[in-house]
Amino acid sequence: MTSTFRYLPDTDQDRKEMLSFLNVSSIDELFSDMPASIRLDGELAIPDALPEPALWKKMKNMASKNVELPLFLGAGTYDHYIPSVVGHMISRSEFYTAYTPYQPEISQGELQAIFEFQTMVCELTGMDVANSSMYDGFTALAEAASLAVGHTKRGKVVVSRAVHPESRAILQTVAAGPGYVAEEAALSKDITDLDALGKQVDGDTAAVIVQYPNFFGSIEDLQEVKRITKAHGALLIVSANPLALGLLEAPGRLGADIVVGDMQPLGIPMAFGGPHCGYFAVTKPLMRKVPGRIVGQTTDENGNRGFVLTLQAREQHIRREKAMSNICSNQALNALASAVCMAALGKTGLREMAVLNLEKADYACKLLQQKGFSVLNQSPFFNEFVVKLPKPVAGVQDALIEAGFIGGFDLGLDYGDPNGMLVAVTEQRTKEEIEAFIHALEGIVQ
Amino acid sequence: MTTYTDLIFEISRPGRIGCSLPERDVDAVNLSEKLPAHLIRREAPELPEVSELQLVRHYTSLSNKNHGVDNGFYPLGSCTMKYNPKINEDVAKLDGFGRIHPYQPEATVQGALELLYELQEDLAVITGMDAVTLQPSAGAQGEWAGLMMVKAYHKQRGEKRTKVLVPDSAHGTNPASATVAGFRTVTIPSNKHGLVDVEELKKHVDDDTAALMLTNPNTLGLFEKDIVEIARVIHEAGGLLYYDGANANAILGKTTPGEMGFDIVHLNLHKTFTTPHGGGGPGAGPVGVKEKLIPFLPVPRVEKRNGRFLLNREEPLSIGRVKGYYGNFGILVRAYTYIRTMGPDGLRQVSESAVLHANYLRKKLEPYFISPYEQVSKHEFVLSGSKQKKLGVRTLDIAKRLLDFGYHPPTIYFPLNVEECLMIEPTETESKETLDAFADVMIRIAREVEEDPETVLNAPHTTVIGRLDEVKAARKPVVRYERETVQS
Numbered sequence: 001m002t003s004t005f006r007y008l009p010d011t012d013q014d015r016k017e018m019l020s021f022l023n024v025s026s027i028d029e030l031f032s033d034m035p036a037s038i039r040l041d042g043e044l045a046i047p048d049a050l051p052e053p054a055l056w057k058k059m060k061n062m063a064s065k066n067v068e069l070p071l072f073l074g075a076g077t078y079d080h081y082i083p084s085v086v087g088h089m090i091s092r093s094e095f096y097t098a099y100t101p102y103q104p105e106i107s108q109g110e111l112q113a114i115f116e117f118q119t120m121v122c123e124l125t126g127m128d129v130a131n132s133s134m135y136d137g138f139t140a141l142a143e144a145a146s147l148a149v150g151h152t153k154r155g156k157v158v159v160s161r162a163v164h165p166e167s168r169a170i171l172q173t174v175a176a177g178p179g180y181v182a183e184e185a186a187l188s189k190d191i192t193d194l195d196a197l198g199k200q201v202d203g204d205t206a207a208v209i210v211q212y213p214n215f216f217g218s219i220e221d222l223q224e225v226k227r228i229t230k231a232h233g234a235l236l237i238v239s240a241n242p243l244a245l246g247l248l249e250a251p252g253r254l255g256a257d258i259v260v261g262d263m264q265p266l267g268i269p270m271a272f273g274g275p276h277c278g279y280f281a282v283t284k285p286l287m288r289k290v291p292g293r294i295v296g297q298t299t300d301e302n303g304n305r306g307f308v309l310t311l312q313a314r315e316q317h318i319r320r321e322k323a324m325s326n327i328c329s330n331q332a333l334n335a336l337a338s339a340v341c342m343a344a345l346g347k348t349g350l351r352e353m354a355v356l357n358l359e360k361a362d363y364a365c366k367l368l369q370q371k372g373f374s375v376l377n378q379s380p381f382f383n384e385f386v387v388k389l390p391k392p393v394a395g396v397q398d399a400l401i402e403a404g405f406i407g408g409f410d411l412g413l414d415y416g417d418p419n420g421m422l423v424a425v426t427e428q429r430t431k432e433e434i435e436a437f438i439h440a441l442e443g444i445v446q
Numbered sequence: 447m448t449t450y451t452d453l454i455f456e457i458s459r460p461g462r463i464g465c466s467l468p469e470r471d472v473d474a475v476n477l478s479e480k481l482p483a484h485l486i487r488r489e490a491p492e493l494p495e496v497s498e499l500q501l502v503r504h505y506t507s508l509s510n511k512n513h514g515v516d517n518g519f520y521p522l523g524s525c526t527m528k529y530n531p532k533i534n535e536d537v538a539k540l541d542g543f544g545r546i547h548p549y550q551p552e553a554t555v556q557g558a559l560e561l562l563y564e565l566q567e568d569l570a571v572i573t574g575m576d577a578v579t580l581q582p583s584a585g586a587q588g589e590w591a592g593l594m595m596v597k598a599y600h601k602q603r604g605e606k607r608t609k610v611l612v613p614d615s616a617h618g619t620n621p622a623s624a625t626v627a628g629f630r631t632v633t634i635p636s637n638k639h640g641l642v643d644v645e646e647l648k649k650h651v652d653d654d655t656a657a658l659m660l661t662n663p664n665t666l667g668l669f670e671k672d673i674v675e676i677a678r679v680i681h682e683a684g685g686l687l688y689y690d691g692a693n694a695n696a697i698l699g700k701t702t703p704g705e706m707g708f709d710i711v712h713l714n715l716h717k718t719f720t721t722p723h724g725g726g727g728p729g730a731g732p733v734g735v736k737e738k739l740i741p742f743l744p745v746p747r748v749e750k751r752n753g754r755f756l757l758n759r760e761e762p763l764s765i766g767r768v769k770g771y772y773g774n775f776g777i778l779v780r781a782y783t784y785i786r787t788m789g790p791d792g793l794r795q796v797s798e799s800a801v802l803h804a805n806y807l808r809k810k811l812e813p814y815f816i817s818p819y820e821q822v823s824k825h826e827f828v829l830s831g832s833k834q835k836k837l838g839v840r841t842l843d844i845a846k847r848l849l850d851f852g853y854h855p856p857t858i859y860f861p862l863n864v865e866e867c868l869m870i871e872p873t874e875t876e877s878k879e880t881l882d883a884f885a886d887v888m889i890r891i892a893r894e895v896e897e898d899p900e901t902v903l904n905a906p907h908t909t910v911i912g913r914l915d916e917v918k919a920a921r922k923p924v925v926r927y928e929r930e931t932v933q934s
């Protein structure tokens with residue numbers, strides 16, 4: 001007698017009828033092609049099944065072991081308000097229980113939503129072409145580097161140390177495959193050292209990669225970086241926070257060849273780091289080298305507008321070992337979430353939200369300076385900046401949690417600056433929270 | 447189905463907004479004082495301006511033009527389009543999972559780390575591996591991460607092996623991942639039974655062989671019976687055996703890749719472990735390895751010491767990071783919930799039913815379509831439309847005709863080694879009634895091909911749009927909305 005599971009519809013009668021149709025006496029006979037030497041004797045040694053009510057209780061209990069407090073922590077993942085409408089739209093199961101739209105006649109909803117997403121990404125970044133999304137912003141950056149190496153047939157990329165440490169780490173892992181070099185460019189305080197960069201970039205440089213705003217929140221002068229890449233025929237790759245693009249000049253207007261980043265700030269939950277949603281945008285000349293799925297507009301036999309997956313000759317399922325990337329899936333559902341969020345914010349809302357972020361961070365920074373803290377950033381910053389504490393950040397975090405806050409990112413590990421705390425202030429933080437946080441910080445470091 | 451055809455940009459009107467922003471409670475900043483003029487945005491991005499209801503109507507209309515597992519049968523081979531349980535969605539949305547930051551101090555995310563740790567342990571048992579990383583975001587990324595470990599393993603042993611062997615029936619990601627990892631690919635032909643030709647394989651195995659990548663059951667839905675011999679051949683030459691877990695739905699609790707002799711495994715949680723496909727993602731592609739490969743696993747690793755869970759970032763031989771943070775956590779939460787729902791007995795029944803359903807449906811259809819292989823099927827099977835092609839109807843046409851009956855068609859024209867291929871994976875979550883009804887429609891279409899081919903050739907007849915001109919889409923790519931394009 002087998003126990004019953006709510007996801008498994010076969011009754012004993014069903015099984016009997018199917019087995020008899022197949023002229024076999026037991027399900028085990030259907031596994032007779034598996035050599036006995038590799039068959040499992042007993043059951044898998046994993047915990048027993050739980051009924052739904054007990055499971056729900058267990059999962060709620062597990063979730064409750066995680067602490068939610070007002071965050072002054074960003075460093076690539078941000079606490080922004082997600083309008084209710086976003087969750088409702090992506091919970092339409094026609095979207096979330098579908099797969100890649102291989103059959104366009106019954107996937108027009110997904111295809112159109114992605115086409116609209118691609119358009120929004122182009123608008124934000126000032127680029128010509130965007131794909132349907134990538135795993136995350138970090139891996140998108142590494143894919144951009146590989147594209148540049150393949151396109152220019154040069155052997156190295158130069159990546160600023162003000163690019164997110166995880167992006168740089170993943171880039172190193174990726175570069176080790178085909179064997180190109182990912183060289184780091186030095187910093188001048190809170191931004192990329194452009195003088196040093198000018199000397200580092202040469203005729204073998206496929207691309208320069210900078211982040212906008214950079215890891216410390218500061219806004220790199222893309223125009224100056226472009227001057228350097230242009231002189232050597234290298235591509236300019238920019239990793240940009242899409243929310244910041246509500247008020248910062250579009251990278252495409254400043255000469256970027258590839259713009260990547262993560263849509264997480266626009267409608268995607270932090271969720272302990274994923275799933276988020278990378279985006280990938282290029283200028284027209286690079287269109288046929290873009291990794292991943294791209295949706296294009298076309299017509300049916302009656303001339304009606306419709307959408308299909310297109311330019312598939314680039315992809316692994318056609319090109320196999322000659323493909324430019326091994327990417328197959330994307331993050332369609334999160335691309336949808338960010339599209340809904342961008343449409344909810346609209347043209348003016350996006351700018352307002354971006355400005356609010358900058359203002360809140362500006363307020364926090366000024367207040368900290370008034371209280372005698374020193375701030376690393378000398379360039380203008382967006383919603384994040386580095387405060388230098390008089391003692392190591394590592395020892396401060398627990399006390400901040402006691403006071404009811406999650407403090408900023410510790411720059412000790414990745415930048416050898418144990419007293420540097422990268423503080424993020426989004427629109428979610430009220431003036432009262434900002435003041436209380438700084439008050440607590442003052443008390444702790446005294 | 448709806449006749450709504452507008453793009454969101456076409457319903458936009460200046461002055462509308464679909465959300466409310468928090469009040470400004472701090473001083474305004476004069477941007478032109480703060481930023482250099484050339485870095486301030488001159489033209490705002492043309493995002494749509496719509497009310498909340500317009501937004502809801504728009505996306506609801508789009509959803510009505512989309513077919514998901516909740517809408518109907520979706521026997522897309524090799525994709526395992528099974529039911530996506532609702533409790534998984536609810537659990538993943540709990541604030542304690544959804545609203546935590548990846549860089550919060552470890553002490554504040556013990557529940558999340560516990561879940562990751564336990565999932566690593568469970569997947570290690572299910573695959574017969576010694577350790578698992580949950581970082582890769584998808585199967586293809588898992589393949590690449592696995593191959594980077596293969597590379598690191600050989601390097602550590604003072605060898606530089608350059609060749610990865612891949613059967614001709616393999617998923618396209620296998621050879622593509624090998625290339626991205628810096629290997630060259632050698633394709634191994636299948637024999638007439640649809641299995642790896644072991645004698646042919648032996649000819650290609652040498653001291654330059656880094657690994658063989660194998661899907662078992664393979665993409666024809668057949669179990670590679672010679673797997674023990676294949677593993678011996680590869681291992682004796684000093685190579686490693688990589689398991690593409692796309693078809694793991696056939697083996698849960700029956701055998702494991704570890705038992706078969708594999709050294710590295712990736713799983714697609716969005717296939718076997720019920721996490722939704724999301725219209726193309728996000729998924730998750732955890733990778734398991736045997737003991738000898740543990741030092742090369744990506745960092746950070748989730749570990750348990752003295753009853754506390756922590757992230758270990760320091761492993762000198764690690765291939766490094768492959769993905770931001772700790773993987774697609776929200777997807778991992780769903781898979782964990784599913785595994786706890788099913789337990790060992792349930793997971794074994796999953797594979798048993800998946801295999802029973804595939805064989806049942808296959809036998810029902812065999813009188814009408816060419817069934818190229820004799821061996822018993824596992825969780826999926828292939829048919830060839832070559833008989834129908836002779837009558838002027840191609841597999842693509844059959845697929846389009848299925849749309850008229852509310853079914854998502856099977857995978858078509860893959861694997862490449864079967865002419866006019868239809869690859870059908872019914873999954874365990876479909877009822878016998880659904881299988882019978884689908885079989886009846888397939889049989890009806892087979893008759894139509896003989897008696898009324900025009901009906902099939904002109905299909906679909908009932909969808910919101912007809913067959914689309916894909917050549918035009920690729921030749922003159924329009925990949926974003928522009929006002930001019932639409933008005934013309």
